[in-house]
Amino acid sequence: FPTRRSSDLLDSLEPKYQKVLLELLKRETWQRADFEALAKKFKLMPLDAFDAINGWADENLGDFLLEGEDAIVIHKNLIP
Numbered sequence: 001f002p003t004r005r006s007s008d009l010l011d012s013l014e015p016k017y018q019k020v021l022l023e024l025l026k027r028e029t030w031q032r033a034d035f036e037a038l039a040k041k042f043k044l045m046p047l048d049a050f051d052a053i054n055g056w057a058d059e060n061l062g063d064f065l066l067e068g069e070d071a072i073v074i075h076k077n078l079i080p
Contacts, residue, residue, distance in 0.1 A: 009079075010022075013056045020044060029074065053066055061078040
């Protein structure tokens with residue numbers, strides 16, 4: 001998040017999900033197993049992380065950032 005606006009945007013996400021989001025943004029897609037491993041690395045439940053990030057994205061970006069089941073697509077184009 002290079003701009004000030006983007007860092008303010010990140011700050012609006014619950015802190016425990018911020019590091020997960022930054023890792024997710026490093027790829028275009030994540031396999032479900034990799035996503036679950038990432039969430040667990042940060043001591044989070046995968047479904048909670050998925051739902052929290054999408055809820056935040058819907059509220060702040062106007063759409064869901066994460067989409068998919070077996071392969072999770074990251075809609076990085078939504079990030080200003």
